[in-house]
Amino acid sequence: MFSVAAHGHVNPSLEVVRELVARGHRVTYAIPPAFADLVAGTGAQPRPYRSTLPGEDDDPAAWGTELIDHVEPFLEDARQALPQLAAAYEGDVPDLVLSDITSYPARVLAHRWGVPHIQLSPNLVAWEGYEEEVGAALTAELMSTPRGRAYRERFAAWLAENGMPMGPDDFAGRPDRSLVLIPRLLQPHADRVDESVYTFVGACQGDRSHQGRWQRPPGAEGDRVLLISLGSAFTREPGFYRECLRAFGGMEGWHVVLQIGKHVRAQELGPLPANVEVHSWVPQLAVLKEADAFVTHAGAGGSQEGMATGTPMIAVPQAVDQFGNAEMLVSLGVARHVPKEEATARALREALQSLVGDPEVAGRCAKAQAAVAAEGGTRQAADLIEEALRGHLAGAAGMAETRASRGS
Structure with missing residues (x-):
């Protein structure tokens, strides 16, 4: 398994890896050192490598604001990581390669080694027509600047140098085989996704007891609970957190759990209402x-966890795929969308009241929860990986037998 040092890309794979180890497979996991202990907890063997990507402790502004700022770092990281990873696996070629969508070296190495490559996608995948409907505009944006054109040229050259018979778009967006680790309900145009390539296995959550437990504090046993979290990356939003405190602080019958990440201190938010607990x-x-x-x-990750627990959501997207996810959640009737720039205390409170006071929302949440539970998750993912592994090993054994018979 190959991934990058980001919770949103590592966490979805952990239970799949844990299940493969439990079934008796030796699994190595190429990952930057910051996540080595987390990976080791699954029973996999970490293979640390140096990454040049901004880490989750870095300022989110390190990712820039334009499309080129978001895509260029992954290519540059891949170019410097590939030699490291090739050396790390010298003399220990795996029988099958798994990778996150961001790990470009994994597909190159699988091709070099002649072994199957299966992508584990933690978010939406391409559908038939994606290139024309979405990809063309993104490519045009990149090609409109000298920096973007240079990036595309470097990408194509890197692929050619490594014997990859495809261009950047197909390499990054069209895997040979992919297990999609989100519910099918979150996938736009799911009816147009090629099921010979992509299989939706849904949420692979497993036992999270190692992350700790949470209980209502004394005095809040009968209260409703509201969780507020912007994930682990785009969390430098003290103004938004203050609006949340104004919206929900002191609200009768509610206990609020506010996660603020590593870039904001609780002291920056001012006096905390008695019904609010704040954590990084x-x-x-x-x-x-x-x-x-x-x-x-x-x-x-958050969207599917909300669906898996049947929790109604207020979506306040910050970046990248989050805007599309918010639209999907709203279309399913399990969420309200409050744009970041409109997330005032009044708007947030009105959204909450409309959610919890609507019995139709509760019914849709229950329906989505049942659909997520029925998708198979971790066991189905492991079954499909083993199926591909058996097919590859049987094919390799057959080829060896053929060569031996010809030699005799």
């Missing part, structure tokens, strides 16, 4: 199992 990090799934509502940035 919380065991999100444990809180959601107790929660009655969820204010979320609508990242893929």
Whole structure:
């Protein structure tokens, strides 16, 4: 398994890896050192490598504001990481390669080694027509500047140097095989996704007890619970947190759990209302199992955890795929969308009241929760990986037998 040092890209794979280890497979996991202990907890063997990508402790502004700022770092990281990873696996070629969508070296190495490559996608995947409807505009944006054109040229050259018979768009967006680790309900145009390539296995959550537990504090046993979290990356939003305190602080019958990340201190928010607890990090799934509502940035992980627990959501997207996820959640009837620039205390409070006071929302949340539970999750993902592994090993054994018979 290959990934980058970001919770949104590592966490979705952990239970799949844990299940493969439990089934007796030796799994190595190439990951920057900051996540090595987390990976080791699954029973996999970390293979640390140096990454040049901004880390989750860095200022989110390091990712820039334009499309080129978001895509260029992954290519540059891949170019410097590939030699490291090739050396790390010298003499220990795996039988099958798994990778997150951001790990470009994984697909190159699988091709070099002649072994199957399966992408584990933690978010939406391409559908038939995606290139014309979405990709063409993104490519045009990149090609409109010298920096963007230079990036595309470097990408194509890197692929050619490594014997990859495809261009940047197909390499980054069209895997040979992909297991999609989000509910099918979150996928736009799911009816147009090629099921011979992509299989939706849904949320692979497993046992999160190692992350800790959460309980209502004394005096809040009968209160409803509201979780507020913008995930682990785009969390430098003290103004938004203050609006949340104005919206929900002191609200009768509600206890509020506010996660503010690593870039904001609780002291910056001013006096805390008695019904609010503030943390830099919380065991999100444990809180959601107790929660009655969820204010979320609508990242893929948070969105599917909200669906899996049947929790109505207020989506306040911050970046990248979160805007599309917010639209999908609203279309399913399980969320309200409050744009970041409109997230005033009044708007947030009105959104919460409309959610928890609507029996149709509760019914839709229950329906989505049942659909997520029926998708198979971790066991189905492991079954499909083993199926591909058996096919590859049988094919390799057959080829070896053929060569031996010809030699005799």
